[in-house]
Amino acid sequence: MNRRKFLKIAGSSAIILAAGGTGFVATRSPTNALKPWKTAGSLYSDPMRRALSYAILAPNPHNRQPWIVDIKSDREAVLTCDLDRLLAETDPFSRQIIIGLGCFVELFSIAAADQGYRADIEYFPQGEPDNVLDQRPIARLRLIKENTLQRDVLFAQTLQRHTIREPYDTDRPVSDDILQRLRSISADNVIAGTTNDPALLNSLRELTRDALHTEIRTPEAFQESIDLMRIGKAEIEANPDGISLGGAFLESLSLIGVVTRENLADPTSSSFQIGIDMATQGAMTSMGFVWINTMGNSRTAQIEAGRAYMRICLQATADGLVMQPMSQALQEYKAMAPYYKAVHKQLTTQLGERVQMLARLGFADEAAPAPRWSLETRLKKKG
Numbered sequence: 001m002n003r004r005k006f007l008k009i010a011g012s013s014a015i016i017l018a019a020g021g022t023g024f025v026a027t028r029s030p031t032n033a034l035k036p037w038k039t040a041g042s043l044y045s046d047p048m049r050r051a052l053s054y055a056i057l058a059p060n061p062h063n064r065q066p067w068i069v070d071i072k073s074d075r076e077a078v079l080t081c082d083l084d085r086l087l088a089e090t091d092p093f094s095r096q097i098i099i100g101l102g103c104f105v106e107l108f109s110i111a112a113a114d115q116g117y118r119a120d121i122e123y124f125p126q127g128e129p130d131n132v133l134d135q136r137p138i139a140r141l142r143l144i145k146e147n148t149l150q151r152d153v154l155f156a157q158t159l160q161r162h163t164i165r166e167p168y169d170t171d172r173p174v175s176d177d178i179l180q181r182l183r184s185i186s187a188d189n190v191i192a193g194t195t196n197d198p199a200l201l202n203s204l205r206e207l208t209r210d211a212l213h214t215e216i217r218t219p220e221a222f223q224e225s226i227d228l229m230r231i232g233k234a235e236i237e238a239n240p241d242g243i244s245l246g247g248a249f250l251e252s253l254s255l256i257g258v259v260t261r262e263n264l265a266d267p268t269s270s271s272f273q274i275g276i277d278m279a280t281q282g283a284m285t286s287m288g289f290v291w292i293n294t295m296g297n298s299r300t301a302q303i304e305a306g307r308a309y310m311r312i313c314l315q316a317t318a319d320g321l322v323m324q325p326m327s328q329a330l331q332e333y334k335a336m337a338p339y340y341k342a343v344h345k346q347l348t349t350q351l352g353e354r355v356q357m358l359a360r361l362g363f364a365d366e367a368a369p370a371p372r373w374s375l376e377t378r379l380k381k382k383g
Contacts, residue, residue: 028247030233030244033237034369034372036053036056036374037057037159037372041053047115048071048076048143049074049375052069052071052378054110055067056373056374058104058106059161059163060097060104061091061097062224062243063244064100064241065082065372065373066081066100067080067082067101068379075142075144076141079140080380081101081133083135089333090225090333091332092332092333093131096327098299098303099303099305099356102304102307103306105119105139105307106306106311109121110155113151114155116147116149117149120142120143122139123138123139123299124138124300125140153318158314160317162366163322163323164323165282165324167281167282167285168282173288174288179194179195181319182312185312187308189300189304190301190304190305191294192292195288196288204343205283206283210339212328213276214339216272216275219265226261227261228241228242229242230245230371231246231259232246232251232255240373244371245259283360286360286361290312290316290358291355291357291358292305292312292356294353295352296352297354301356302356309356309357320363321361322361323359323360325357329358330343
């Protein structure tokens with residue numbers, strides 16, 4: 001957050017201290033909402049739940065955590081989508097939701113391998129959904145013990161990977177060697193591309209900035225984000241999903257009426273303008289980009305794109321990079337049509353090729369992990 005501008009709005013730092021003082025500051029961490037990051041792999045003895053306790057940490061759009069798992073045994077489970085967690089305005093065909101489920105599947109597979117189990121994944125066992133998701137399973141998950149199975153080196157990064165939305169360090173370029181390692185992560189129908197080329201880098205900075213500005217200025221699309229904002233510790237603990245606006249600073253501004261949903265959604269407010277400024281600062285400090293393309297746009301292709309994105313996130317973490325999805329230009333609603341066309345013109349080479357993910361890369365300070373629902377809340381209730 002741009003603290004100087006917020007302080008100017010609030011009046012002075014004395015107002016922030018008046019909201020609760022040092023004791024208030026020291027107790028603003030949403031401890032319970034962050035607990036899944038601290039307990040992953042340690043609460044369960046059976047291999048299925050152990051692997052799932054890592055899988056719930058996967059990146060996903062708007063942190064909706066749209067997974068529901070029906071555990072059949074300690075070696076088999078069925079993954080479905082929680083249809084109450086879709087993003088109707090910004091993701092009208094649930095393409096991004098499926099990509100997030102693909103991230104879940106890949107992290108599950110990586111965590112299973114660390115226990116010596118091969119994850120056998122069957123996509124859409126009852127058929128692929130069309131444009132509208134339904135209750136049919138996303139995947140059937142089976143664990144097969146293999147004593148000679150090689151552990152995945154990326155597992156070491158599972159608890160270190162976090163999405164960083166802050167400005168990146170423009171004095172630290174992203175090296176060609178790192179980009180090559182990211183590009184090497186691909187599958188039969190998935191192609192990863194990267195750039196640090198100054199001309200393309202600047203073009204993508206401007207494109208992602210403009211697309212993000214357009215989303216913020218499209219009332220229906222932006223209201224979807226506003227509705228999912230969790231402001232302050234109490235809201236984050238009660239609903240550890242969505243877009244968290246936490247920490248003592250922001251919570252103090254909320255208590256004195258500076259940061260409110262109404263202000264954030266009001267184009268005439270200073271809070272709204274600061275949001276625009278922050279979006280600009282993020283996009284324009286991108287030091288590289290990575291994208292994931294598939295041939296065609298089937299649901300299976302979307303799952304595979306998510307699995308590749310998960311691995312790229314972990315590899316980037318291993319190389320000391322941070323990253324943030326910049327997917328507004330890929331979204332399929334009317335206001336995004338010009339950016340959708342532009343990004344596909346720049347980043348595809350074949351007819352029928354689809355850009356599934358676009359993310360900015362760079363270096364920045366560490367940030368807190370995103371809140372998560374516990375595994376038990378994501379399991380299908382019996383009976």
